[in-house]
Structure formats: C-alpha cells, structure tokens
Amino acid sequence: MSKGVKERTKAKQVVREQLARERRRTVTLWTTVGVIAVLVIAGLVGWGVAAGQAKDTAGKLTVPPSAVDDGTAFARGSGPVTVDIYEDFICPGCRQVETTTGPTITGLVQAGKVTVRYHPIAILDRYSTTQYSTRAASASAAAADGGKFLEFHDALFAQQPPEGGAGLDDAKLIEIGRSVGLTDEAFADAVNGKKYKAWATKVTDTASARGVVSTPTVFVAGKPLERPTPDALTAAVEAAGA
Structure with a gap:
C-alpha cells in the first residue's frame, strides 16, 4: 500500500472517530436534557398535587366530634x-x-x-x-x-x-x-x-x-x-x- 493511500485511510479513520465522539456527546446531551425535563415535570406535577391537597384541606368540611344539633353547636x-x-x-x-x-x-x-x-x-x-x-x-x-x-x-x-x-x-x-x-x-x-x-x-x-x-x-x-x-x-x- 502506498504512502498516500495509508495517509488517506488514516485520515478517514480519524474523521470517523471524531464523528462517533460527536454522536456520543449528542446522545449524552439529549439524554441529560430529557432527564432534567422529566424531573422538572415531575416536580411541577408534585407541586400541583400538593397545592391541590392544601386547597382541598382548607375547603374541606370537618365537623367537630363533640358538636351537637346536627353538628352546629x-x-x-x-x-x-x-x-x-x-x-x-x-x-x-x-x-x-x-x-x-x-x-x-x-x-x-x-x-x-x-x-x-x-x-x-x-x-x-x-x-x-x-x-x-x-x-x-x-x-x-x-x-x-x-x-x-x-x-x-x-x-x-x-x-x-x-x-x-x-x-x-x-x-x-x-x-x-x-x-x-x-x-x-x-x-x-x-x-x-x-x-x-x-x-x-x-x-x-x-x-x-x-x-x-x-x-x-x-x-x-x-x-x-x-x-x-x-x-x-x-x-x-x-x-x-x-
């Protein structure tokens, strides 16, 4: 194999390796973004549920156990x-x-x-x-x-x-x-x-x-x-x- 062919082959290999590294970085980046998005959404959902529960508690009718006259006195x-x-x-x-x-x-x-x-x-x-x-x-x-x-x-x-x-x-x-x-x-x-x-x-x-x-x-x-x-x-x- 001539010296020129060897160099071209080596250059192609370097390019392939660089492209592979870029793909791996891209996959890692989007995986991280996806995880963060899931966590944010989960946090928002959790906050929404907690806020809803707090609202329900504040508006919930609780009758005192010792109350008489249909719970009014x-x-x-x-x-x-x-x-x-x-x-x-x-x-x-x-x-x-x-x-x-x-x-x-x-x-x-x-x-x-x-x-x-x-x-x-x-x-x-x-x-x-x-x-x-x-x-x-x-x-x-x-x-x-x-x-x-x-x-x-x-x-x-x-x-x-x-x-x-x-x-x-x-x-x-x-x-x-x-x-x-x-x-x-x-x-x-x-x-x-x-x-x-x-x-x-x-x-x-x-x-x-x-x-x-x-x-x-x-x-x-x-x-x-x-x-x-x-x-x-x-x-x-x-x-x-x-």
Whole structure:
C-alpha cells in the first residue's frame, strides 16, 4: 500500500472517530436534557398535587366530634329545657349578654334545668379586616376538640377586639387557647391550618336558614327570647319546664 493511500485511510479513520465522539456527546446531551425535563415535570406535577391537597384541606368540611344539633353547636348541661344561643365573637351585644346572663345560665345548668347549646356563628366578618368572626368561630371548634370550648368561649369575650379593626390574629387566638389549657400542638395546628373554617361557614348558613338574622339570638325551648335578660331567661325556662 502506498504512502498516500495509508495517509488517506488514516485520515478517514480519524474523521470517523471524531464523528462517533460527536454522536456520543449528542446522545449524552439529549439524554441529560430529557432527564432534567422529566424531573422538572415531575416536580411541577408534585407541586400541583400538593397545592391541590392544601386547597382541598382548607375547603374541606370537618365537623367537630363533640358538636351537637346536627353538628352546629356545643352543649353544656343536661337539663330538660333547651336554650340555644347564637352569638358572634366580635359582637358587643353578645359580650354584654354573656356578662349579664352568664351567672344565671350557670345557675340553671347546675340546677339541672337546662341544656345550653352555644352556636358560634360568623355574620360580622365585615366588621373586621381579617374575617375575625370566622376565624374566632373556627378556633372555638378547635378548642372544643381539646375539651375547652366554654373556657375558650369566655376568654374570647373577655378579650373581645373592637369592631372595625383587624381583630385578634391567629397567634393571639393560640395564646388565649394556651391560657385556658390548650397547650398541645393540635389546637395551634387547627387554628393555623383553618381546620374548621368551612364548618364555621356551614354553622352560619344553618343559622340563617333557621331565621337567625342578628346576634345575640336566644331561643328557649325553640321559642325566641326577645330580651335575653337574666329575669326573662329564668321566666322562660320556668314556663317551658312547667
């Protein structure tokens, strides 16, 4: 074989090897791009699923296990006369009624005359900038899970924020919960995670369907009490019991 032929053959071999290396690099490059694309798509899908689950959780209706009256209220006492109290935690009138009739209600419960059903509703969200009525009602349901509904209920009214402001933030609601014995993370998680937000909406809608248009609204044995004073409440309970 002549020297020229040998050189041409060698040159062709070099070219073939270079082309082979280029093909291998191209395959490797596109394989890498493909893997990255798959990972990105998987990440987006995973994020989408997680976001969807978070949205579903926030909007999911969870009824507190201890709730009574079709899951809309929390009971106190076991007497024969039922007293239903519909109240909003930002409502000044509700706080006043709780302050004036609270001792009377306690006395009637202790005497075994009444079963009191508290309905925490949220019809006054427009009077705060953070939907405080809904958040407070939701937090009260979380407190019921910890067996501290009444204590939390009373503490919320004792620290009631003024209408027209932001209301108490979630951190303050959790702090109030701790002050009445709700020290585990379950309560804080329920408040921060809005576990009972959908429930608060349902309770409010149910109250509206029952004709409740303002707070406080009190029923004794199914009949509205026009003036929820201590004397009027006692007289209505005695009449219903008779």
